[in-house]
Amino acid sequence: MAFMLVAVILFFSMVAIVYFMIVFSKLSDSAEDLRQEEAKELARQMAGTPELMFSEGTFAQSSAIDFDKAFFLKQHIAYNRGFWNLDYLAIERVYPAPNPAHQECTPSTLATCRYLTIISNTNNLAGTQTAPVAIVWWDNTLGIGITGGDYRFGLGRIHTLAHDPTK
Amino acid sequence: MIKILSKRGYEFSFAWIFAIFVGAVIIFLAIYFTIQIIGTQQATRDVTQSKSLGVLLTPIETELEEGKFAKIYLTDPTRIYFECKEPTQSNPFGSQNLRLSIKPPLGQRWEDAQSPAVTFHNKYFFPSGELNYFDETAAEGEKEFYVLSKPLYLPFKVADLMIIYSDKQKFCFSNINQAPSDFRRRMEQINMTNVIFAGCNPDEHEVICFGSRTSGCDIVVNENQKTVMKGSKTVSYAESSVEHDPYAMLYAAIFSDPDTYTCQVKRLMSHASKLTDIYYSKSNYINCGEAVRQELQSLNNTFASTQQSGIVPQNLNILMRELQTGGVNCGLF
DSSP states (O other), X not given: OHHHHHHHHHHHHHHHHHHHHHHHHHHXXXXXXXXXXXXXXXXXXXXXXXXXXXXXXXXXXXXXXXXHHHHHHHTOGGGGTTSSOEEEEEEEEEESOOOTTOOBOOGGGTTTOSEEEEEXXXXXXXXXXXXXXXXXXXXXXXXXXXXXXXXXXXXXXXXXXXXXXXX | OOOOOOOOOOOOOHHHHHHHHHHHHHHHHHHHHHHHHHHHHHHHHHHHHHHXXXXXXXXXXXXXSSOEEEEEEOSSOEEEEEEEEOOOSSSTTOEEEEEEEEOOSTTOOOOSSOSOOEEESSOEEEEOSEEOTTSOEEEEESSXXXXXXXXXXXXXXXXXXXXXXXXXXXXXXXXXXXXXXXHHHHHHHHTOTTEEXXXXXXXXXXXXXXXXXXXXXXXXXXXXXXXXXXXXEEEEOOOOOTTSOTTHHHHHHHHSOHHHHHHHHHHHHHHHHHHHHHHHHHHHHTTOOHHHHHHHHHHHHHHHHHHHHOOOOTTHHHHHHHHXXXXXXXXXX
């Protein structure tokens, strides 16, 4: 009788272990889904955030990113520390075609570079969300402003990866 | 022969005692772990819903719109707890903590301190409610929560102010004719649920008055001094850029509690200061001229002092307009 009880306890313990393994893996999937969902929403909305949005006379231009502001934003380390809860944020110039020799943007290659990486806190970019955006940058060779120059429009992509708190 | 009288007795062997003891232990452990699992599942559900709420509120933020009004539908009565943390050296944007508590089933008591919080640094909530023991503002809803999202321009866009209240709260403007001329027009355009402009019932509504009248009013707006008084506390607001809805801060001051409003103003000023730095660098890059740079510097100094005090100065409008003119002319914004 006693040994039968011990056997029953052992059996149900093993059933319970299997059950909790399934529940916790579902929880981990659910957390991952929420992370991806957050990154997707952010990718869609990033062009409207005050730090990146291009505005003409303080009115926002639809889905247009100010490439110059994005470059100066990169120099503010306060934004790297979880402001958007992102591990990776980059803007890619698609059109006009960037200069292949200028992959990552620097102050001198801002008009022709391909990638402007603003936040890069991880090497694992699996799960990155991408959204198309218009990009705008100041071109001194255009227009007749105070010292010459006007804004040039192009096409690009924004890449976001949500922060993974488990890593 | 000797007849030995023997008492009738029941043999209680060791196996039976052991079986009863083990049975009791099993039942106790089963009940204990069931209660623990129920608690963990509730906490998991609350945290998941909190995170979902945060993700859900992202599309409510504005892009080109002057404002958005949205409803969040609930399946169960829910409490949302909002905690604002001021900016510090290590946390330059401050924090917005959000946690959810869904009403426990089977008539259990609603406990205040249970579910873990989700933290945001880029969201600014102005909930309508009261501070609890943990310095959180709690808003409780039966079926719906309402969210008004208004962009704040100083004169560039700083952030979206999210004003949140529940279906249990009602507001009434008792003398809206004394409000600024376009304020009523804008309020009617938004068409907020549970907000009326006549027929105030003090037992049912939070009554909002404009001007110097205080009797019968829960909230008093002084348009001349740019202050909003709630109970014994007074907060200040600024009318932002006239090209957009200038009353974003006024809506936030009316609908939220004063302590949360003051904390969020400090966070907003810190954020505005960082944005001013970015515009300063850009103004150098596109050669905007010394005048614009000085205006940016003056505005940044004002943001820095407001971040410390939480009191919005009255000259902020003048600084914003000066910068707006210069900035637009040189293509800064």
